[in-house]
Amino acid sequence: MENIKKNFGFGAMRLPMKDGEVDIPQTCRMVDAFLEAGFNYFDTAHGYLDGKSEPALRECLTSRYPRERYVLTTKLSGYLFKTEADIRPLFQRQLGDCGVDYFDFYLMHAQGVENFAHFKRCRAYETALELKAEGKIRHFGISFHDRAAVLEQILTEYPQIEAVQIQFNYVDYDDPAVESRKCYEVCRKFQKPAIVMEPVKGGNLVNLPPKAAEILEALHGGSPASYAIRFAAGFEGMMMVLSGMSSLEQMEENIRFMKDFRPLNDRELEAVGRVREVFRSMNLIPCTACRYCTEGCPQKISIPDLFAVMNTKQIYHDWNADYYYNEVYTKQGGKAGSCIKCGRCEKACPQHLPIRELLEKTAGEFERS
Helix, strand or coil: CCCCCCCCCCCCCCCEEECCCCCCCHHHHHHHHHHCCCCCCECCCCCCCCCCCHHHHHHHHHHCCCCCCEEEEEEEEEEECCHHHHHHHHHHHHHHHCCCCEEEEEEEECCCCCHHHHHHCCCHCCCCHHHHHHHCCEEEEEEECCHHHHHHHHHHHCCCEEEEECCCCCCCCCCCCCHHHHHHHHHHHHCCEEECCCCHHHHCCCCCCCCHHHHHHHHHHCCCHHHHHHHHHHHEEEEEECCCCCCHHHHHHHEEEEEEECCCCCHHHHHHHHHHHHCCCCCCCCCCCCCCCCCCCCCCCCCHHHHHHHHHHHHHHHHHHHHHHHHHHHCCCCCCCHHCCCCCHHHCCCCCCCCCHHHHHHHHHHCCC
């Protein structure tokens, strides 16, 4: 990872848009400001912005700066290939779209139980390692969206992985639906550098609930974004923290507090801990994830995980909870709507939760279509 200059990266998933297209002049100014400040890590993927992200970086970055000025990461997304034979043509298209001869990092995208199985069937990891041996990839890694146990399995099966991109922020840190802390600990166990995505949780840790905002304002210091990004960057082994900036103003603000990075101090850590508690107090299901309820469930519903995702949805109202509900926690077991209301779970629950009623509400939230 010798070419990376600092621990703050430009995520190209939320570039500024104008009339449905990437705002190229503003993106060029953002790229210029980023490089001039001493940063050099750019992250994209073939499907970002409906396929417009990689070409935008070609126009704003790779055609304007010599190759040694930047570190470029892109990803292999599972929905873009059906067989092993599809991967190399896709990779060549990505090189062309980005305007480069090689990628510094190439990540197996959105790895989890289902996606990992698909990538294995298609020998995607093996193909990527062949591309690395050919000099077309400098570093091979994964981006990850699942439970820590799955990450441990992948890193055990493929020790050649050099870096792991994980969702990590102070609210998800101990969230049982995301398992940020546990995934980070797996990275440390396997001595893999971590790349942080969603440090501000898609903007939710910027636009805070009023009570949470008051806590950070009382510090009389930085912005909500600064506390969130500095929290993530302050952990040992965090190689890179990405921010999906969509305006020059956001870029300039982030540069100000990351150019001379310092981790959160004790007072700031205590404040973000209080903000986390505000989120946890927002009319959420008080499940302790003991999992007694799942042992006898005839429908094999992963009840605590579905409740955790339901809580996440109540707080953030964004797509991320839907992703975890549909793509992670109901792939191997039943959905909330599969409940036959036998009541075994409620008899086992030490919190005496009305689980059948709560599953019905959860199904109403995630299974309406």
